Amino acid sequence: MQNRTKTTRLILVGGFLGAGKTTLLWESARRVMERGYKTGLVTNDQAPELVDTVFLSQNSLEVTEVSGSCFCCNFDGLIDALKNVKSKAEADVIIAEPVGSCTDLSATILQPLKDNMKSELLVSPLSVMADPLRLQDILDGRNAGLHPSAAYIFRKQLEESDLILINKSDLLSQNELSRLKKQIGINLPGSEVHMISAKTGEGIDVWLDEMMQRTDAGKRLIEIDYDVYAEGEAVLGWLNSTIALTGDSVDWDKFTKKFLKQLSEKFDRIEAAVGHVKLLVKTKKDYIIANLTGKAETMNFRGSAGVSDEAKLTLNARVEMSPYLLEQIVHEALDVHRGLTKKVIAWKCLSPGRPRPTFRYDKVIRG
Ligand SMILES: Nc1nc2c(ncn2[C@@H]2O[C@H](COP(=O)(O)OP(=O)(O)O)[C@@H](O)[C@H]2O)c(=O)[nH]1
Ligand SMILES: [Mg+2]
Helix, strand or coil: CCCCCCCEEEEEEEECCCCCHHHHHHHHHHHHHHCCCCEEEEEEECCCCCHHHHHHHCCCCEEEEEECCCCCCCHHHHHHHHHHHHHHHCCCEEEECCCCCCCCHHHHHHHHHHHHCCCCEEECCCEEEECHHHHHHHHCCCCCCCCHHHHHHHHHHHHHCCEEEECCHHHCCHHHHHHHHHHHHHHCCCCCEEECCCCCCCCHHHHHHHHCCCCCCCCCCCCCCHHHHHHHHHCEEEEEEEEEEEEEEEEHHHHHHHHHHHHHHHHHHCCCCEEEEEEEEECCCCEEEEEECCCHHHCEEEEECCEEEEEEEEEEEEEECCHHHHHHHHHHHHHCCCCCEEEEEEEEEECCCCCCCCCCCCCCCCC
């Protein structure tokens, strides 16, 4: 790193697609800055054109994206991104979000970081976020509506965590939350659990207090079958695109709601499990973000893009289906909006390849 005398704290927030990582990244970055620390962010995806990066960059924060491969398979990309954020933002704290379908981060990221960056980085415990409804289903021995191999990734993420963050506490009663916590104690003994709501802010400061002090990252290494892991990723169609939209006094909120509803109906009709579909419609002045993290009832919207003639749509979809079918469904849902001119700026559709980590440590490195 450029300034060798200054150590930077790295907080890695993992967890399955749609768990709330990006929401927490923004909320915690804001709080860390309020505490007087310079803060930067690192995002990660299998392809460029990431909604998360566009969203987080709007808030005058230094955000560097590692795209085209996950952190574990592009360790050098992660190091470059950390250096970039550190030098540009003079960051005291960097918060990073790995790809939601990734696991084995303790062996492939945390141990190599501890081994190679000792003098430059203070690495906080690996926090793994979970959506409480998916988590409950997984703990009950089911697959949370996911392909069994994708559910396997979800379980492995929990197993390797230093700390489990049950997010969206605002959606559950106290009784339901206590039941979840008790079940984690039985199914994943020894796990540290925090309850938070990235949305309302509940629990974030308590979690951050720990993150800012501790350096016991990557205490656990898991056994993992890379064939099952690879299948869990490969069952996902992965689409990232940016499209310029023009029309006559278009109500962008209406467009966004209709478009996501159409996509959701199509996915539900063919019973394709949604990992996460996220879209951002941005005009010169405003934006609306829409999310779908499962069936239609998980749809939600934030912000408003108003009425105007032009907007840019960034769409990220991770859905259990072939990339070809996903492309077709997105095209069909776009074609319905006949009054709009659509110019594709970027379009990448794929199915993630087998994870081939740069490093994979088989022992825990002392922090
Ligand atoms: N109710 C509720 N929703 C949340 C919370 N945190 C995130 N979400 C929603 O969960 C969805 C996925 O969030 P995001 O941060 O993009 O998840 P990521 O895929 O893990 O980065 C979005 O619709 C968020 O608005 C929370 O604490 N409570
Ligand atoms: Mg995210």
